[in-house]
Amino acid sequence: MLAKRFPKMRLLIIVNSIVAQTHPEQVEKAIRLLRNSCVESRVTETGKPVEATKIALRARYDDIDRVVVIGGDGTINEVVNGLVGSKIPIAVIPLGTGNTFATNFHIPLSLHEACEVAVGSNIISIDVGLLNHRYFACVAGIGFDAHVLHQLQPTFKRRFGKWAYAIASLRHLLRYRPSLVEVRIDGWERFKTDAWLTVISNVPTYALNFKFTPKASPCDGYIDVCIFFARSRIERLKQAALSLLGYHVHLNSVLYRRAKWLELVSSPRVLAHVDGEPICLTPVSARVIPHSLNVVVPKDWADTAKVVQ
Known part of the structure; x- marks a missing residue:
């Protein structure tokens, strides 16, 4: 049982319906733990696209103190x-596939600890x-990763x-065709290049602990931009391998910037994800909205960031 941290707190618990079907015991346990810690709670399952967004929007006008998401990065994004x-x-109670949000904000994968x-x-x-x-709270991608995500069943x-x-x-890495992109960053930098x-x-x-943007911080008022130029297939493999440690930023085939906004046009058109x-x-077009989400x-994470009371 969790300690009653906020005996008067009212929770809205949003559960991804697929997670509820695939991990029913964990979901039930999480709901039970959360309900024991507050005076009032309401549980809602989501199954349709953007349904969680609509529920979260309504919560802004209800007497809700906190929204708890039980699910993965997709459901979290909708609530955001x-x-x-x-x-x-x-x-967040992370029960998704990649759990990028939980990884970056040090939210435990242990159910009891996450509820705490x-x-x-x-x-x-x-x-x-x-x-x-x-x-998006974590990352947006244009080109290869969005293509891979779209292909995943x-x-x-x-x-x-x-x-x-x-x-x-791995299936798509060497077969994916790069596109010609034209990029504008913060109004002072503009260039064209082939990028994948x-x-x-x-x-x-990022997913699987890839460090595509190792200098990024969610509290610095910037978005970090990393563009992988299309050279040879060997270079592409090198870029991907070094990204596991964040060392790719030292390659001359990679451009890394901190920005307030960005515009990108490509030929041919390619997919983007959030x-x-x-x-x-x-x-x-992308831009940062500073300090806009609690x-x-x-x-340990709060000690290094701006705490809201």
């Missing part, structure tokens, strides 16, 4: 899109990115879990 600009904090964090008192204000019409993800993305990436991947990120760590969800084709985090 409903809470940006409000004072209601988001807490979710009802804790450490709340920070973070930046979010905006790609066209969709907010739900059954394949359930079978291989977090390794599904790695397997699919552009990452726009708010956090340092937090692992493909949403549109290029052209895209997040419940462990104490």
Whole structure:
């Protein structure tokens, strides 16, 4: 049983319906632990696209103190899109495939520990990115990774879990065709190049612990941009391998910038995603929205960020 941190706290618990079907015992246990820690809670399952966004938007006008998401990065992203600009904090119980959000904000994968964090008192204000019409808390990608995510079948993800993305990436890495991109950054830099991947990120760590943007921080008022130029296939393999440690930023075939905004046009048009969800084709524009989302985090993370009381 969790300690009653906030006996008067009212929780809205949003559960991804697929997670509820695949991990019913864990979901039930999480709900039970959370309900024991507050005076009032409401549980809602989501199954349709953007349904979690609509629920989170309604929560802004209800008497809700905190929204807790039980699920993965896709459901978290939908809730983020409903809470940006409000004072209601988001807490996360990570039961997804990649759990990029949980990794970057040090949210434990242990169910009991994650619930302890979710009802804790450490709340920070973070930046979010905006790609066209969709907010993202962690990362947006243009080109290769969005293509891989689009090709992934739900059954394949359930079978291989977090390794599904790695397997699919290896299948497509050398076959994916780069595109000619024209990029404008903060109004002072403009260039054209052949690129196979552009990452726009708010956090340092991506899926499978790839460090595409190792200098990124969700509290610095910037988005970090990493563009992988298309040279040879050998160079592409080198870029990908060094990205595991963040050393790719030293290659002359990689461009790394901290930015307030970015515009990108490509030929041919390519897919873009936010937090692992493909949403549109290029052209895209992206910008940072500073300190616009409140997040419940462990104490060690809160000690290094701006705490909201």
